[in-house]
Amino acid sequence: MSAAKIDKERFEIRDLKPTIGTALYTTMEELLSGNIAEQIRGLLQKRIVVVFPKLNPTDGQQTVVAGTIGTVQYDGADAILKITIELNANGTIPPDIFAPTRYWHIDNATSGLPAMAGILTARRVSSVGGQTEFANLYAAYEALPDADKQLVAGLRAVHSFETFQRCAKPDPTVAELTFWQSMKPRALPMVWTHGDGRKSLFIGSTASHVEGMEPEEGRMLLCRLQEWATQDQFIYRHEWTVGDMLIWNNTGAMHRAIPYPQDSGRLMSRSGIAGEEVFD
Numbered sequence: 380m381s382a383a384k385i386d387k388e389r390f391e392i393r394d395l396k397p398t399i400g401t402a403l404y405t406t407m408e409e410l411l412s413g414n415i416a417e418q419i420r421g422l423l424q425k426r427i428v429v430v431f432p433k434l435n436p437t438d439g440q441q442t443v444v445a446g447t448i449g450t451v452q453y454d455g456a457d458a459i460l461k462i463t464i465e466l467n468a469n470g471t472i473p474p475d476i477f478a479p480t481r482y483w484h485i486d487n488a489t490s491g492l493p494a495m496a497g498i499l500t501a502r503r504v505s506s507v508g509g510q511t512e513f514a515n516l517y518a519a520y521e522a523l524p525d526a527d528k529q530l531v532a533g534l535r536a537v538h539s540f541e542t543f544q545r546c547a548k549p550d551p552t553v554a555e556l557t558f559w560q561s562m563k564p565r566a567l568p569m570v571w572t573h574g575d576g577r578k579s580l581f582i583g584s585t586a587s588h589v590e591g592m593e594p595e596e597g598r599m600l601l602c603r604l605q606e607w608a609t610q611d612q613f614i615y616r617h618e619w620t621v622g623d624m625l626i627w628n629n630t631g632a633m634h635r636a637i638p639y640p641q642d643s644g645r646l647m648s649r650s651g652i653a654g655e656e657v658f659d
Contacts, residue, residue, distance in 0.1 A: 434622060441500055476544075487629075510618055
């Protein structure tokens, strides 16, 4: 990602918390032009989350914006995924597959090439819950005590789609389990050393255990690191307003949705920006 800076004389920009989150006030025309795409990439690197309040892009405009920042990631034939509990919003994709998203996770954690970034636009919001939280895993790693940095150096955790889905559905059907297990687990470093030399934790609810550790010891370490990384100083919680568009750095953050009622009508348009940095 570029470290280019936003021209504060041209754009209104406001940091939302000391370690994470920036609101950028601009026009749809500016975003669609791609003129500030490199600057947005720089903000994603430094601030993890960039919010465009009440911008209200169409799905087509959101896809164009994603394409100015990187390579648009497709889920099947679609560039936009509808995040909702409603039936038939995404064709054959069952809505309960999104249930585990209320637990901390990194998108595409088991792929070896996690998405570089994600984009969400609020179409309908819930009157109760439904906020999205993000945890800065760069800042969490940098603040770790030296003893813990030494402990996690070289360790690998095993991540799987099954582990993530079991968070929300511990008693799957045979058909569900067959589908979950079709995506094979991957053992990945617990510390990601990025191409620019910076380091971030790589943890989340996709992780089942730590290689080379007794199961109980490994689960305790994963639990302790997640508790550390989700302290308030590393967290940004977005309170959605219809039309808000938000982009986050998926390679340096975990995220989760705060639970909301099934009949809330909450609906988000999601875009993915394909990974650029292999992780294994």
